[in-house]
Amino acid sequence: MTNSTPQAVWLVAEREIASKLRSKAFMISTGILLLAALVGVLIGGFNSASPEPDAVAATAQTASIVEAVPNTKVTEVDDRAEAEKLVKSGDVIAAVIPGDESGFGYVLLAKEDAPTSLLMALSQTPTVEILEPAGTDPLVRYIVALGFGLVFLMAASTFGGTIAQSVVEEKQTRVVELLISAIPTRVLLAGKVIGNTILAMAQIILLAAIAVVGLIVTGQQELLSGIGAPILWFAVFFLFGFILLASLYAAAASMVSRQEDIGSTTMPLIMLVMLPYFLVIFFNDNPVVLTILSYVPFSAPVGMPMRLFVGEAQWWEALLSLAILIASCVGAIWVAAKIYENSLLRMGARVKLGEALRG
Incomplete structure (x- = not known):
């Protein structure tokens, strides 16, 4: 050959x-x-592009803010402690509570990552506090x-x-x-x-x-x-x-x-x-x-x-x-x-x- x-x-x-x-x-x-x-x-x-409404915790003072955000469902809480409990348990994706003296009217609580869609939809960028380190x-x-x-x-x-x-x-x-x-x-x-x-x-x-x-x-x-x-x-x-x-x-x-x-x-x-x-x-x-x-x-x-x-x-x-x-x-x-x-x-x-x- x-x-x-x-x-x-x-x-x-x-x-x-x-x-x-x-x-x-x-x-x-x-x-x-x-x-x-x-x-x-x-x-x-396509399934991820059309999600179910996101549950977001809010107090009486911040409920109206969350209600104005598209594709969200408000879960009312009495105070920050109750909001943190719902966020950590996964019952809600985040919580919007009254702010402090930092200059913002409210604070967004998130378990791992702050929901981008929620941040973008809010009229002003709130103070973000991550309660647990993010993971995949x-x-x-x-x-x-x-x-x-x-x-x-x-x-x-x-x-x-x-x-x-x-x-x-x-x-x-x-x-x-x-x-x-x-x-x-x-x-x-x-x-x-x-x-x-x-x-x-x-x-x-x-x-x-x-x-x-x-x-x-x-x-x-x-x-x-x-x-x-x-x-x-x-x-x-x-x-x-x-x-x-x-x-x-x-x-x-x-x-x-x-x-x-x-x-x-x-x-x-x-x-x-x-x-x-x-x-x-x-x-x-x-x-x-x-x-x-x-x-x-x-x-x-x-x-x-x-x-x-x-x-x-x-x-x-x-x-x-x-x-x-x-x-x-x-x-x-x-x-x-x-x-x-x-x-x-x-x-x-x-x-x-x-x-x-x-x-």
Whole structure:
């Protein structure tokens, strides 16, 4: 074969991409995924754009001020103590009470953040007192964790399974014998990983674009400004995390010769993807657990962007986590290439891991 190694790798990658793009099942499932993402963003945006009237506490002296604010419902209180109690319990989003000698006629009490819409609607900017330090909205935090985790889980499982099925199919049909007579085994592995990585990244970029457009259309620029940088970090982490998993999926599949045996070697990989996903979802509000997960290679693609979104990670932490992920990726590729090379031509019974590593 006269083609150079990069050309040979790209030929294999093109073959992988073309085979997926010709698959009606793949195209339909991708379309459904993108449509579901668009509908979800639009529904969430429009619901938040038409909220229920906000409950605001006010005394007899300030009730008339609050009543003049659009989309608010007055909850009358007798004094400041009662107003503070309602604000802290979450029964009202804020309270407007008579002011002191600071020059304003009233004071606005808020639990975590002063409602921007209420501040803008008042005739003068009141003195603002935050009763409890602000934090990320638990619901928004959970939704972002669910979004990052679900996208990574679906992409890794879908394309990882595709790579595994492709490897076993080539072994069953003996096509692999023709392929490696023309190109080195590691070139074949590299082409498969690169081809599927391109497809997976294309899906991620499309999903990110849909999310951005949906947030803009529904007027959620504030949320977009907060999640924009974490989405970029997620794309970078996803790239290396997927390469790590894709190479291991190909290696695991090369150890068997029948489609029905794929699960026996890929099940540990499925667990490595699912376990961190559920941990990030369930412990998204636990700083200690989330910090640990942000440095573990299999959960870092979800854990670190989550910490960046909620402001619990510094920029250097993201770079450190990415360096660990890249180093793990290099190690995984080396091990996967060894297993793939030593197992690809062995037919019949499942190749044991130890034998595959020893060759």
